[in-house]
Amino acid sequence: MLIGYARTSTLEQEAGLEAQKRDLRAAGCEEVYAERVSSVAAERGKLQAAIKFGRKGDTLVVTKVDRLARSAAGLWDIVQELEAKGVSLRVLNLGGDTVDTRSATGRLILTVFAGFAQFEREMMLERQREGIAKAKAEGKYKGRQPTAQAKAEKVRALAAEGMSMGQIAAQLGIGKGSVHRILTAKSADQAA
Structure with missing residues (x-):
């Protein structure tokens, strides 16, 4: 076969x-x-x-x-x-x-x-x-844009509505780990 x-x-x-x-x-x-x-x-x-x-x-x-x-x-x-x-x-x-x-x-x-x-x-x-080294030396290299962090406010809003991390990740097209980092970073900021 x-x-x-x-x-x-x-x-x-x-x-x-x-x-x-x-x-x-x-x-x-x-x-x-x-x-x-x-x-x-x-x-x-x-x-x-x-x-x-x-x-x-x-x-x-x-x-x-x-x-x-x-x-x-x-x-x-x-x-x-x-x-x-x-x-x-x-x-x-x-x-x-x-x-x-x-x-x-x-x-x-x-x-x-x-x-x-x-x-x-x-x-x-x-x-x-x-x-990449040449672009950095010329000041042209910016790296990959942080797509998940750009959606941080939306992540927090959806979490406040009661959505799970998996549902938020699926809806926004980002990884579940990124959702977790955004939500725990907010918690850490509030605790400080």
């Missing part, structure tokens, strides 16, 4: 997630697991569910290496977990070819492309850091 896995990091990448799911289904995946989560910081529950679902002889399919892992070491940790279950990995978009870890050639090609993916990510982060 072919099991698909699709991932994007943010809600803004919805079109990319839909394209991955479309490509996975076109490749013959009977089950497709999809999630919006960073591959670096967060736990990827759908990936773990896909791996758990896999049985001996199945193949986990992804569209690109970077949808699965950000480093060559991280990729090989996943490959080893799959291989321990008798599940192989197939990557669809490697220069127009499909790579499958069932063969030695496939594992070699995957290793090379995983190295390139990691290199590409590190170079992008380096350019980003350089750009």
